[in-house]
Amino acid sequence: MEILERLRERFEVLEEKVQRDDLIFVGTTGKNLIPMLVYLKEYEGFKTLVMISCVDWIEEGKFQLSYNLWAPKQKKNIIVKVFIDRKQPNFTTIYRIWPQAEVYEREIHEMFGVNFEGNPTQGEELILEDWDDIPPMRRDFDTLKYSMEKFGERAPKSRINIRREISEQYDEWRRK
């Protein structure tokens, strides 16, 4: 697609993928992100920010931030991806470009612990109240364990593994 060429000319494009006719993925570096978003907004018609999302790649030690833009004229979505360090999850806010980014960033801060410098409201509780653990959407947070410890369980389940039961039932000779 031509837009990818124009982006490549101007910015560092780490990865690109045309998922559908109306959906493109572009990966870039943290430094390039805001110029690229501004460029897409001002010159390419991607006027709208649809959402910001965060993906936890815990194995690689990275957070992926996805900025989903929509061009009302061309009817196209572009998702700009940027990877940040999971240990020091600091990034810059884009709420000056799009006002609704403020709330998305606030949510990501609450759910993943990503810090968006310059976001005026990010410390405020949005969804959780009196949260007492690591940010819950991180992959290393075990929600089942947390729930069972905090909220308990009625009528505990027998947790029988049929396959193991069968193996053992018919398998006396191998057990010892």
Next chain:
Amino acid sequence: MDKKNYFLDEKPEKLTYGGVFRKIDDWARARSLWVVAYGTGCGSIELRPTFTSRFDAERLGMRMVGTPRQADVLIISGYLTVKTLKRVIRVYEQMQSPKYVVALGACPINGGMYYDSYNAINQLDLYLPVDVWITGCMPRPEAILAGFKRLQELIDSGRADGWKKYIENLDWYRENQRKIIKNWKMPNYNW
């Protein structure tokens, strides 16, 4: 904001009268159940048909009221999140005795779909006394009405005494509630 505690600190006095007055009272009460209009969870979607023309619970003396202070019944419509639980306790404690709690759906019984959710409680009876449990996901209006019929029977026979239990065992309920709600001061928003 002042430091006033918005929750029950002391046990209120019990109802002292009994005998025939109590019976008349129960009879009348069972036929006029006003429900707090608080949709705590997804079950509230089925409360709307229940209380409007298609199923018309008003035939049975039930209607929605906006304020807890005039209400008899609190419906916990499904799952309760930690944040809502605090509001629900507050609503419940604002209601005038005698008051009844009806739990809708599987979630209040044993967690339902959200048994592994970090933000939804699993067993409602630890935090509030529940008089009638209606399972389903969500219970249909017919099931809700059948549940109310059961509640009426219980009130008629004087057995719907969850509110008494709550007052008598306030410490136990408080202890359970405190396990989940750390901050008992009302936040400076909401209310």
Next chain:
Amino acid sequence: MSKKEVRLFIGPQHPGVTGNMSVEVLLKGDTITWAKTHIGYLHRGFEKLMERRIYIKSFPLVCRICVPEPDTNEENFARALEELGGIDIPERAKWIRTLVLELSRLQMFIMWYGGIAGSMGLSTPVQWGIGDRDYILDLFEELTGGRIYHIYIMPGGVRKDLPEGFEERVLKVMDMIERRLPEYDEIIMENAVVQKRLKGLARIPKEWVDEMGLTGPVARACGFPYDVRKDHPYEAYPYLDFDVITEEGCDAWAMLLVRRREIDLSINLIRQIIDRMPGGEFQVPLPNVLYWRIPPGETYVKSEATRGEFGYYVVSDGSDKPRRVHVNGPSFVHGITLLERLLVGQNIADVAPIMVSLQTCPPEMER
């Protein structure tokens, strides 16, 4: 805080708010000078729960994300998985899905139509709206086996075929609703109370639409023809004949007009779908769902819900569980960014009509 200003908390237990959410406002007299939305009362952590469930197990979950209109979620998630997993669904499945989506939109609009009147203290339309919506729920019950949560749209198509004679019964309900609509109009559209209160209420500056990403009836009431069904056609929408509905008023009245015309459009579309429903298979077999792995990849699919653009951002890492599912409901922007700005300068009594006009749905904001 000025002494003349009063801080007021509306909700979560308040008959005027749209569900379990709350708005905090500062009042000068009865004029709002500042507003803040508080959500989180319905947060169940869907996205987290889906990360620890195999794909098929997520389907009972996703429909709970938006309680009144669950099918959009199912369809979106199913379509995302089909795209990532490379599954082509049969033609009939697409049409049945579209039928379900339109029925679902219709029931939501009817309920909303009563609801907007209810927010201004008119209680008759509420009774009508919810009562008549129930006939569509009966249709859903017959088709899917559930009144509210259908769990009907699954990857590969739909779960069951249309029951015998279903089309006729749908048409009968459509006729019934169409007969009733003039009566609705009489007590809502032609009601002096409604007209007086909604005209000019919550006027949205046009430049906000693109800047904030407003979608659905809110954007269309401002004259922007944004409709995912036309812009990014999915399922059977490319084959259907319809125009995007727009109004120019930018206010709550224009939103009411858009939604009123959407009811007609939905009925029209349902008739078209039933008319042209193709035969054939309604499902393609999935791989063994217990062990279904989806190749690594990510996608964003969206569809038009009654409130606006509903999107699913699904990231797969090649395992049998999603790496990340982000559900982006239109209410997130409408209910927080827009509502907070829109309420400023409005009358305290108009909070409820404004919220209903924006049709904020808390469960999809916080998932």
Next chain:
Amino acid sequence: MGLKEVLKPLGAWRQVARRPHTILVPQRQREAAERYRGFHVNDLEKCIGCGTCTAVCPNDAIDMVRVPGIEPKKGDSGFRPRIDYGRCCWCGLCVDSCPTMSLRMTNEYIWIRDVPDDFVYIPGYDIKGFENKEKGYRKEKEHSFTHYHRVPMRELPPEERVETFAEVVLGYAEEEARREADRCVGCGLCIAGCPDRMHIPDYIRAIASGEYERSVNIMYENNPFAELCGKVCTRRCESYCSLGHEGDPVAIRWLKRFATERFSDLKQVIKVKKAEPKDKSIGIIGAGPGGLTAAYYLALRGYRVTVYEAMPEPGGMTMAGIPKYRFPFPSLKKQVDFILSQGVDLKLNYFVDQERFRRLMKEHDAIYIGVGLMKPWTLGVPGEDHPNVIYAIDYLRKVNFNEPVEIGKKVVVIGGGDVAMDAARVSRRFGAEVIIAYRRRKIDMPADHEEIEGAEEEGVEIWEKIIPLRVEDAPEGRVKLVYGKAKMVDQGPGRRPKPVLIEGEEYELVVDRIIVAIGQQADLSFLPPEVAEKIEVERGRIKVNHRQMTSYPGIFAGGDVANRVADAISAIADGLRAVKGIELYLQGSMD
């Protein structure tokens, strides 16, 4: 805006004259829709406790419990689902994935209690009053999560088959195999059916996800003859497959064949863990699958192993008895070579007689007897010593070792087992006209039904209810079989009908050869008398304990000579079990 807008809403008063649409519950209950997803019911008789509902339940609402009155048996775990209505979300995924279609939903929806502890329920066992409701959500067989249809196996057409000894079954292509493997729900009921308790669901899942090496490694954990089993196993596992109740069972055998055939060099694939060498040696008599299995695992455990084989090639019955169109020689060689490469010493053409047996007992710390059944049962009719009466087992051995055999143009095979089928189909390949004569009906035949079908496709005639009476000489070097017909006499429930000769009728059949395939027996004459008297023999088979040890300490036995099933997988299982026994015996901790 004017008076019109004030008056118009009054039109709502029209409703006063209309009949309300209110449904008068609870006075009048409305039945839910035909497909309504209400409370569950379970047909306990049909349910096999496979646990698929548990696996698919999104809410962990279903667990498996023991139910009084239901005992575990093969193909039934004895568990039944218990549903917690404090968890259930009535999505119906359990119904849609139930392999036996025993679980379904009714359209019942009211369940109200005063206490929260009364929502756990075992459908079918706890009687709630709606068990007989017919309406409700049901699974549609063709539109569900379960794949009931097996991916068909491609075979050579019958016309081509009879021309050659090439393999009849062509095997799955990769895509076919993965599709077939993906049908498995992983319940594990099949494990109970396998004598060797192979980890069937695990290796099938590995095939489905394309990890063929891992799959073969899982197989080799307890079966060094996986490829053999992939070709000729009696596959009792498949008869316990949970999918088999309503559809075709998973083709476990063909999948095993597919995975093992992919690798020509097993040494690069199988990751063996060898223990430290130990100073003990074991002698194994008979290089059949059982003996070699024992040898393989003993060698892996560090023992010195020597295998003694009377025939010129290892493999025992799989070498001598199974025709090459079912089990080609290179496949056997590949597997045996891999076993031998683990440090197993093999002595061929070494017939163990009494003298040699005594010597082996001195040389080795333990002995495993896996000699199989090499002596055929005879018909026991007059004239059986006719030169044209041959025994299937000798016949097949000669064919497999490329020794000349003359069978003429028309043969009759007497028997109904797999050996009879093999003899018949081999004879077809030599161009003879073949009749199989069996004393019961075709449905009673112990042979694999696929073998019977294969034989018939190739033009073998099957005669039912034939009882041979005597054998007579016929002119031109032929032989005459005189036989009577039988009628089936019912033996009461649970027992198979017995063939009884219809007296007074005699028929004749003139053929070139009569091939007798009515079974084999053990030949234990190699045991020296002082050993033989201490080894208990029961109905022709050596009696062993649960560790495969005979009543003579240190002498173990397994395979056809010790079990009644007499198939390859049982021999392999015996071999594996004996390994553990021998190890315990040598450590002196035999239990």
